[in-house]
Amino acid sequence: MERIAILQMGHFLLVTIQVDMHDHLAMTLQDDLTNRISKTSARGVLIDISALEIVDSFIGRILANIAKMSRILDAETVVVGMQPAVAITLVELGLSLKGIRTALNVEKGMALLRSSLGDSQGGSMDGDAEK
Amino acid sequence: MQKNEIISINSSSDVVLVRQAVRQFAVELAFSLINQTKIVTGASELARNTLEHGGGGTVNIEALDRGTRRGLRLTFEDSGPGIPDIELALKDGFTTGNGLGMGLSGTKRLVNEFEIVSRVGEGTRITITKWK
Numbered sequence: 001m002e003r004i005a006i007l008q009m010g011h012f013l014l015v016t017i018q019v020d021m022h023d024h025l026a027m028t029l030q031d032d033l034t035n036r037i038s039k040t041s042a043r044g045v046l047i048d049i050s051a052l053e054i055v056d057s058f059i060g061r062i063l064a065n066i067a068k069m070s071r072i073l074d075a076e077t078v079v080v081g082m083q084p085a086v087a088i089t090l091v092e093l094g095l096s097l098k099g100i101r102t103a104l105n106v107e108k109g110m111a112l113l114r115s116s117l118g119d120s121q122g123g124s125m126d127g128d129a130e131k
Numbered sequence: 132m133q134k135n136e137i138i139s140i141n142s143s144s145d146v147v148l149v150r151q152a153v154r155q156f157a158v159e160l161a162f163s164l165i166n167q168t169k170i171v172t173g174a175s176e177l178a179r180n181t182l183e184h185g186g187g188g189t190v191n192i193e194a195l196d197r198g199t200r201r202g203l204r205l206t207f208e209d210s211g212p213g214i215p216d217i218e219l220a221l222k223d224g225f226t227t228g229n230g231l232g233m234g235l236s237g238t239k240r241l242v243n244e245f246e247i248v249s250r251v252g253e254g255t256r257i258t259i260t261k262w263k
């Protein structure tokens with residue numbers, strides 16, 4: 001079955017969405033991510049949507065669900081790389097994506113995740129916490 | 132360019148095909164990236180509605196060339212249950228399923244022309260037009 005890859009990097013899970021996902025694939029990603037967070041005790045999830053040409057209300061709902069689910073499992077989700085045309089369209093469509101943290105790119109998203117983990121994980125605001 | 136294309140919508144991969152075909156028409160009409168994104172997003176919403184609420188159907192994608200005015204018209208048709216109260220269905224957040232209820236109302240905001248014809252027990256036809 002077709003699936004979107006989830007990579008693990010330390011305390012974080014990384015997902016890069018590179019295909020125009022049909023709805024079942026997006027649902028599978030939501031389930032897979034939830035399972036992986038609980039199995040790996042990941043503390044953060046970073047979803048790169050820079051290749052996504054649209055976000056409609058279905059994908060918007062999936063992203064919000066992932067964020068909600070991860071929070072329950074004590075992990076933070078950051079969505080990165082939304083294209084400007086996608087962001088403008090989302091606003092006009094009427095989706096607020098409230099509850100979803102966003103960052104401009106992968107580096108900034110990683111920095112956000114590290115800082116939200118706080119000192120116990122050696123995180124820092126400026127994203128250079130590679131030690 | 133090709134003037135029109137009809138695609139049947141019977142699965143979630145058909146919804147992807149509709150998005151891709153609408154994108155191709157919009158690119159060939161030289162729509163701006165923003166307008167491409169808006170019409171493809173609207174097409175995705177209405178194609179999903181045709182599938183999930185209408186029980187499947189078709190979309191007719193037409194390139195419009197009215198002299199100096201060029202645009203894209205999409206007509207979604209199904210013979211599903213119909214929409215009993217169109218005004219209510221067009222309210223932000225109204226859903227009879229488990230969606231966000233933003234598909235119809237949001238799509239209306241993304242296009243220039245929006246028309247619903249629906250009869251209970253007979254089906255629904257929704258036409259949207261985006262001018263370049």
Ligand SMILES: Nc1ncnc2c1ncn2[C@@H]1O[C@H](COP(=O)(O)OP(=O)(O)O)[C@@H](O)[C@H]1O
Pocket residue numbers: 176180181184185209211212213214220221225226227228229230231232233234235236255
């Ligand atoms: N093609 C259709 N056939 C029957 N009912 C429809 C159709 N399209 C939309 N509807 C009705 O309008 C409601 C609102 O649609 P929409 O705004 O797309 O929200 P959602 O799909 O999230 O429920 C749907 O819940 C459904 O009751």
Ligand SMILES: [Mg+2]
Pocket residue numbers: 176179180230232233234235
């Ligand atoms: Mg809908």
